[in-house]
Amino acid sequence: MQTVKSFLARHRQLFLTLLVAAAAVLTAAWAGFDLSQRVDGQPVYEIVNDEYSRTVTIPRAESGTDSATGLYQPVPIKAGQRIYGVRLNLTTHNWAFRTGTLFAQLLDDSGAVLAQGSLDCITIRDNTFADLIFDQPYTAPGQAYEEEAYDFSHPSATLRLWYTAGDGWDLDHLLGIWMSSDEGATVTRINASGTRETVRGTAAFQYVVNYSGSWSKLLSAVLGILTVGAVVAGFVLLTRGARLWQVVLACGGLLGLAFAVLTPPLVGPDEYTHLAKCYQQSSALLGQPLADENWNLMVRPCDAPWFGTQTGDIGIFAYKETFEHLGDHGCDGAATVSSAAPLTADSINNTLYLGQITGITLARLLGLGFHGMLLLGRLGNLIFYLALAALAVALAPKHLRGIFACVALLAQPLQLAGSLSADAAVLGYLFCFTALCLALRTRPARPAELVGVVVLAALIGPAKAIYLPAVLLILLIPKEHLAPRRSVAVCAKVLALVLAVVGWAKVNLGAALYAARDVDTVGLTRAGLALALAAAVLGFVYWKIRRDARKRNIFLGGLAAAIAVAVPVAFYKLTHMWGGLTPEQLVGSIQENGDSIYTYSAGYICRNLPNTIKLLLRSVSAQGAQWLQGVLGTALGEPIVYPIQVSWVLGVGFVLVLLAAALPKAGETLPLGRRTKAGCWAIVVCVIGLSFFTALNWTPINYTTLFGLQGRYWLPVLPLVLALIHHNRTFAVQKDAERGAAFAMLCLTSLVILQGAGLYAAWQMPS
Structure with a gap:
């Protein structure tokens, strides 16, 4: 027993790590299993023929697919359309199947198989549509036109249907399909004996134009690996005494990448607007045209469809499309197509988009498709945020580093960093500035920190209008901590505040004036000048009488009475x-x-x-x-x-x-x-x-x-x-x-x- 206790004590860290890893893996596995049960195998239908009034029997083959037995329905397919299967309105003649298999093949003009699938007959319900999913989806040749209608007078393929009986099959039982009574259309039925007959009408069926399949497994695997890796790595780093900024950098990177995968395209906060701004700056860097004659943003042909809506889709099919096209490459890098996004007329604060612009420009140089470009832009934003967040944790006072680490690893900042949002850079700047100001209250600044606090103040000013008051944190730093010479410290504070205010005014002055559009600016200006003059006069008077207690008390009493009268009057005005x-x-x-x-x-x-x-x-x-x-x-x-x-x-x-x-x-x-x-x-x-x-x-x-x-x-x-x-x-x-x-x-x-x-x-x- 003592040996076992000694062994457990020596390997306690290893066992705890394994326990954490097992719990993380089980949690991710359960989440993946639950997701697959809810979204896998979900079809999307498009009606081809929805008119039906009678049933026709589907031929039964002896076995397999060797013979020509089957019901042959000529079908139209839109150019460029992808088909994952067919949905048929079947009838079992009020009978419940126990055995048998229904087969479907999509044939071209020469009889070659384009796609095929099967369905267990036990799942068929009487007078109910049933799905036959092909083993591999089929994409029709040609350029896709969504407005193109189905034309049965010019079929582009043939749908062959037949079924085989299993053990215990009742030979008197038949499987049928609902059809229309259209006299102008025909289907061919070839029985097992080889007898060929023509039947008037068109089968009632739909195409499965999208199918979720098992794409959730890939999504769950990617997110599971990243989250399990973050939890296990965090446990190891934290228990081994690693610094908190290292934890933020490593684990925040894994979780931020997970958010970059988790958030569907253009679903991040205001992501469409941020994408348009970054794309515009990327085009400027690459020397590409920015806008057409209508001042709409010029984009690559492969990117144009994504600039037609301001919010992306969500759901399993959004993930499916992302994973299918994530590896697209060879896209023309020239911006030759007009988009629906207007060119941003105002100047763009590029300091908020350094990572995004870098990632998008790199993707365009590599010829990646839209999804690859979006992911690289998000990763550039994530890297920029993590660098600033880790720096903030390192700069913060020792007793406050846990606070900055926890805020940096919070879900919302990582979600913003894993998108194209400019808020990630804003967070990074303010985290660093706050950490540095609090740290310099307790210790002298290094030369680099003196420069850094001024630069950060200058970056915060034009970032967002509401954060200008945060620059006042620089006033909390004792002058002797900011610089050895008092004059240098004062100049640094004044310079930081001036740069912040100038940057703020350059970006936000127009919005501020608009917000005050119906204010009596003339009256307020006069009131402000009068108040300033009164303050100067009262200050001079107080300076003269400050040593006379009686006069000082009279002065303060009169001032209080004046304020008591002025406040209601000012409020009324x-x-x-x-x-x-x-x-x-x-x-x-x-x-x-x-x-x-x-x-x-x-x-x-x-x-x-x-x-x-x-x-x-x-x-x-x-x-x-x-x-x-x-x-x-x-x-x-x-x-x-x-x-x-x-x-x-x-x-x-x-x-x-x-x-x-x-x-x-x-x-x-x-x-x-x-x-x-x-x-x-x-x-x-x-x-x-x-x-x-x-x-x-x-x-x-x-x-x-x-x-x-x-x-x-x-x-x-x-x-x-x-x-x-x-x-x-x-x-x-x-x-x-x-x-x-x-x-x-x-x-x-x-x-x-x-x-x-x-x-x-x-x-x-x-x-």
């Missing part, structure tokens, strides 16, 4: 500036889709504060759960289009893991002071407030809830929120939980991927 919309304008603003042409603007909000507050309160109750899902990543793809939501249990798990990573260890020093924490909370509130204001600008005034607000907009400040929770003085843990939290995050994100595959693939499957 703001809520009554200009006249607003007339009833005629409100009625006439409703479009055919029911939306008003007017949206919430700064002036409308001020004039209608009660309605705005009501809308916000209704939005919190109606959409709050969706916002939380958007932060965590438990809502996949573009939630406005497809409500793909994984189990709420996983969402609860994510919240608990983030809180576990955020709680400090007992006895840990808290470097953030009260004023610093207040400033950080103010930054968070400003970012969230700006996100609400931006969503209001998208919301028609006749809506009762906000339009377009998503929780992922708050992800960039999530590490800062968790860092503030970490510096609480109420709750703590006895043992550091950052490594356990990181492993739990890997497991939860893997479960999101596995469950998401089932939700995506089984979406709107036929019953």
